Amino acid sequence: MSEIALYRKYRPEKFKDVLGQKHVTDVIEGAIKNDSISHAYLFAGSRGTGKTTVARILAKEIGCTGNDLYEIDAASNRGIDDIRELRESINTLPFESPYKVYIIDEVHMLTKEAFNALLKTLEEPPKYAIFILATTEMYKLPDTVISRCEVYQFKKPNQTIIKENIEKITKKEGFTLDPSSSDLIALLGDGSFRDAIGILQKIIRSTDDKKISVEEVERITGAPRGELVNDLIKNINEEKLSDALKSVNEAVNNNIDMKVFTKLLLHKLRMILLLRFSKEMSKEIKDEVNEEDYNFLKKIADDKDTNIKSSVLKEFIDVYNQIGKSAVAQLPVELALVKIIQKE
Structure with a gap:
């Protein structure tokens, strides 16, 4: 049985658990409570900042189950035929939820023709359809698409937030880090929760000691002494x-x-x-x-x-x-x- 990735194991499941994006989660939570959900959201920000995580939580909070949640990777499904297929599927009612939610990751990778097809869907979506577009390169998106979405900018978490998260996960996994170790891992994570957790997992897999020293982090990651x-x-x-x-x-x-x-x-x-x-x-x-x-x-x-x-x-x-x-x-x-x- 393959080992579960730590970033998946510790992925937040509620808005209150999302770190560093309170300016986003507070507004969306308020909108859900007031029953004023948008039909299209655009989450923009660098990798590993929680865009897909917040999208999944949003879907869950509005009662969308797994059967009515569709996640599409635009990097590998970027053509007009893929979007046409999506448009056709929208016409069927939700299977068991009040909404059908479509999360399109790396949406900037879509072709020009695919964007035009998506735009038509965003202009006249069924009441039960909600789109959440995620991108690391918002400047590549057509203005016509951006203007039809409620836009949220995800901030790069600072080193302190990443460090605290790394220390919390390390403790739950039964390991300890000295301050210099967690600081170095957070620094190497480069503003990405996912990257920092990935580095931690690599270190945990490679060490025989429950206490992880900064020398071990340097050796395993290739960081300079x-x-x-x-x-x-x-x-x-x-x-x-x-x-x-x-x-x-x-x-x-x-x-x-x-x-x-x-x-x-x-x-x-x-x-x-x-x-x-x-x-x-x-x-x-x-x-x-x-x-x-x-x-x-x-x-x-x-x-x-x-x-x-x-x-x-x-x-x-x-x-x-x-x-x-x-x-x-x-x-x-x-x-x-x-x-x-x-x-x-």
Whole structure:
């Protein structure tokens, strides 16, 4: 028997269990209570933010059973024939529910002809038909489709929300995470509950220990060791260009993804900036990292002559956005180091 994916096992089943999207769930819940349900919804937002989950809960809350719920993946059912088939099925009454609900995921993948066919359905739907369109790329949708939907923007959850969710699931699975471990998993999740939970499951499958250390997370995910990121920060602060370039080269030799490496670097540079200018953030940061890391970051932040300034952070934000476009992944990082340290 195959193991159930953790993100499915812990998928929220009620609006109150949905994390980070209260601005969406409160409005929809209110509409259901007031019997003012829309015939078409558009859920837009990045992957793993809960769009399909909220769509399923909405269907359940209005009394739609599995026999009258239709989930369509527009990535693989994108043609006009698929939408025509959908239109024909709409004409039959619900099997056992007051509504027939159609969830169309990745709706932006539909062809132009399919969109035109869908538009006709959205213009004159039967009273019992409700459409929930979900997309990660709303800008690809025709305005005519958007204008016929009640639009909800799903926010990318912040790292704290993802971290708390990861820690809760870990505990339910009988494991424990130290703060640095859960922080790293949340960071690698990149604003996606599903991705972060997927990373956690990979780690749980690969460990023999019930207590998961940050070293295990680094080893299993291929994330750079914290010491390597700290070495680079130290070399930037001390303006040691040759050593800084060596740190990058070591990351490359260890097959570390440059985007992940830069993201972790940005995360720690941000902490230094916050420790320097916001004393109130000190306790929060202390809870996120281990003692050695905290002391390292605090020492740099407290140095009035530190070279870790906002301009350095800005430079690496630009680098992060350039990495995917470069033929040599580490080149944007190396160029930034030369610019920062040599002050070119």
